[in-house]
Amino acid sequence: MRYAEVFPLVTARAVARAFTYEVPEDVDIGAIVRVPFGRSRARAIVTKLVDAPPDGVEARPIEAVVGEILPTLVELALWLADYYGSTPARALALVAPLTPKRRKEQAPPAERQALGGEPEPAELSETQREAIARIVDGGPGNVLLYGATGSGKTEVYLQACATMLERGFGAIILVPEIALAPQTVGRVRARFGDRVAILHSALTDAERRDERERIANGDARIVVGARSAVFAPIRGLGLIVVDEEHDPSYKQDSDPRYDARTVAAKRAAIEGAVAVYGSATPRPESWAALERLELGGRIGASLPAVRVVDLRREAGYPLSAPLLDALRRVAENKSKAILLLNRRGVAPALHCRACGTTIRCPNCDVALVLHGDSSLRCHHCGYTRDAPTHCPACESPDLARLGAGTQKLERDLARELPDLELIRLDADAVAKPEQLTSSLARFVDAKGAVLLGTQMVAKGHHFEGVELAAVVDVDTGLGLPDFRAEERTFQLITQLAGRSGRDAPGRVLVQTFQPEARPVVHAARHDVPRFLAEELERRQALEYPPFAHLVRIVVAGPAIEPVVRALDELKAGINGADLLGPAALLRLRGKHRAQLVAKTTQPRRIASQAAHLLSLAAPAMRRAGLTAVVDVDPQSL
Numbered sequence: 259m260r261y262a263e264v265f266p267l268v269t270a271r272a273v274a275r276a277f278t279y280e281v282p283e284d285v286d287i288g289a290i291v292r293v294p295f296g297r298s299r300a301r302a303i304v305t306k307l308v309d310a311p312p313d314g315v316e317a318r319p320i321e322a323v324v325g326e327i328l329p330t331l332v333e334l335a336l337w338l339a340d341y342y343g344s345t346p347a348r349a350l351a352l353v354a355p356l357t358p359k360r361r362k363e364q365a366p367p368a369e370r371q372a373l374g375g376e377p378e379p380a381e382l383s384e385t386q387r388e389a390i391a392r393i394v395d396g397g398p399g400n401v402l403l404y405g406a407t408g409s410g411k412t413e414v415y416l417q418a419c420a421t422m423l424e425r426g427f428g429a430i431i432l433v434p435e436i437a438l439a440p441q442t443v444g445r446v447r448a449r450f451g452d453r454v455a456i457l458h459s460a461l462t463d464a465e466r467r468d469e470r471e472r473i474a475n476g477d478a479r480i481v482v483g484a485r486s487a488v489f490a491p492i493r494g495l496g497l498i499v500v501d502e503e504h505d506p507s508y509k510q511d512s513d514p515r516y517d518a519r520t521v522a523a524k525r526a527a528i529e530g531a532v533a534v535y536g537s538a539t540p541r542p543e544s545w546a547a548l549e550r551l552e553l554g555g556r557i558g559a560s561l562p563a564v565r566v567v568d569l570r571r572e573a574g575y576p577l578s579a580p581l582l583d584a585l586r587r588v589a590e591n592k593s594k595a596i597l598l599l600n601r602r603g604v605a606p607a608l609h610c611r612a613c614g615t616t617i618r619c620p621n622c623d624v625a626l627v628l629h630g631d632s633s634l635r636c637h638h639c640g641y642t643r644d645a646p647t648h649c650p651a652c653e654s655p656d657l658a659r660l661g662a663g664t665q666k667l668e669r670d671l672a673r674e675l676p677d678l679e680l681i682r683l684d685a686d687a688v689a690k691p692e693q694l695t696s697s698l699a700r701f702v703d704a705k706g707a708v709l710l711g712t713q714m715v716a717k718g719h720h721f722e723g724v725e726l727a728a729v730v731d732v733d734t735g736l737g738l739p740d741f742r743a744e745e746r747t748f749q750l751i752t753q754l755a756g757r758s759g760r761d762a763p764g765r766v767l768v769q770t771f772q773p774e775a776r777p778v779v780h781a782a783r784h785d786v787p788r789f790l791a792e793e794l795e796r797r798q799a800l801e802y803p804p805f806a807h808l809v810r811i812v813v814a815g816p817a818i819e820p821v822v823r824a825l826d827e828l829k830a831g832i833n834g835a836d837l838l839g840p841a842a843l844l845r846l847r848g849k850h851r852a853q854l855v856a857k858t859t860q861p862r863r864i865a866s867q868a869a870h871l872l873s874l875a876a877p878a879m880r881r882a883g884l885t886a887v888v889d890v891d892p893q894s895l
């Protein structure tokens with residue numbers, strides 16, 4: 259008889275442990291099996307082979323072997339569950355996603371067809387050559403590839419991948435969002451043809467299964483995808499590229515709350531691969547910790563001049579006189595502009611001038627946002643109502659619209675500059691990936707156009723003919739009570755500036771009420787090293803990452819008292835770190851919430867203690883209607 263420890267892929271914390279089953283001779287670690295579990299059946303993963311079941315346990319036989327995953331991915335998942343305070347089953351489900359059975363007359367995914375190989379690879383600069391040499395010949399490890407937008411990072415990725423492929427290794431290229439990186443994806447495909455698999459959220463289940471099969475059987479040796487592609491079942495992995503490594507979308511916001519950047523480093527370590535983190539605006543964490551490869555400035559052009567518009571001296575928000583002037587020139591030249599306003603809707607709040615009431619969401623502690631169809635919407639829970647004509651508290655008709663969102667910006671632009679084509683990019687305008695693709699294509703072909711929208715407009719695009727890039731309101735981001743507010747603001751301005759003047763001299767405008775704010779001053783000078791040096795000093799003084807890890811435990815429930823009580827009990831049970839809180843948070847989706855926060859050098863210990871205590875408390879918490887989240891290395895706080 260042979261026995262194995264398996265984790266049934268069930269999400270409940272209460273059964274988050276291994277179970278022992280009798281297995282056939284040829285079963286190995288990584289086998290996906292079907293087992294009798296309680297009164298039903300479950301899919302399960304074999305994680306360990308053992309000689310005998312534990313004393314007093316009668317091991318039942320498994321029913322069938324239904325598939326397999328790489329043993330390295332089992333190791334990765336078990337580490338992930340431990341590090342992020344999740345359960346092995348939830349982590350294993352990431353590396354062994356359930357995919358439907360093949361239907362017989364399934365056509366291959368359309369986008370795989372008709373793929374030729376590209377050229378000639380581009381000619382390299384000296385710094386690019388050195389970077390590639392380090393990546394392919396310098397041994398395993400994590401390196402930061404730092405260079406301005408347009409400095410040729412993508413070519414470094416491509417040629418490093420090509421060398422890895424020649425040597426028999428596979429590669430993974432992570433991008434923040436496939437739909438927002440069409441040029442990068444296009445270049446990878448053009449260069450490597452049908453050896454590339456693309457994993458993106460718009461794939462049907464059947465297409466996703468096909469792509470995974472091509473990866474698993476070795477037909478596809480390069481995988482491009484968003485964060486979950488870090489789990490792609492590539493054998494003999496030699497290289498993981500994390501493009502735009504500063505992007506917050508690499509963190510998953512549901513359990514397990516993994517960070518694909520951290521997972522990439524762990525997977526590279528397990529497989530002896532190299533992980534390359536590329537950015538024009540690296541995270542302070544990466545700047546401080548990683549071996550740095552510098553590409554320097556933009557190839558063939560200089561970075562655009564940045565003008566800071568002081569809104570204390572300029573009327574006309576959101577369109578100040580200098581911004582209107584710059585846009586008029588864009589209209590005259592029939593060129594292009596990109597305008598960033600990181601707020602959707604018409605106005606972020608409706609406010610009564612008579613009694614001071616702001617109209618709020620009944621489920622969340624936030625103001626409702628006025629939208630173009632005269633609705634008021636909650637951006638957290640989706641609650642929607644018609645905008646009232648009179649104040650619900652005092653019946654005054656004197657309701658003021660506070661601030662501006664992308665829809666108001668669009669209206670004002672249409673009024674002031676009727677000759678410019680306006681293309682709006684935000685979650686309301688481009689709800690589907692096809693809409694996003696067609697909007698971006700329209701902008702590429704346009705003559706005399708403005709691409710306006712939320713942070714989507716600042717991500718990774720490489721458009722020609724962009725004469726002007728403008729941040730309409732830097733203060734939206736700077737004002738957030740978040741230790742990353744300055745980092746994010748700096749990244750946003752610098753990234754947006756990088757979208758301008760790639761082929762001809764461009765200009766950048768930044769509108770703010772705080773022209774002396776550090777991120778504004780340094781971004782205006784394109785001074786990334788200086789900003790990062792000062793940011794690291796500040797983080798050190800406050801014991802924020804990278805000088806400590808943060809672990810956040812959030813409990814939500816129908817009332818605040820049981821939430822706080824549950825957190826007090828957790829706090830009492832966790833030792834080895836100072837825990838701040840419980841502190842109440844904004845109510846969201848009708849749930850009261852509070853959190854504990856640890857600043858610690860031992861995040862794993864805190865997270866695994868918390869996970870253990872939560873699994874013990876799971877039945878009682880469920881009865882009280884409480885849910886809990888452990889968030890290791892949260893991206894905002």
Ligand SMILES: [Zn+2]
Nearest residue numbers: 610613649652
């Ligand atoms: Zn009122």
Ligand SMILES: [Zn+2]
Nearest residue numbers: 619622636639
């Ligand atoms: Zn709400």
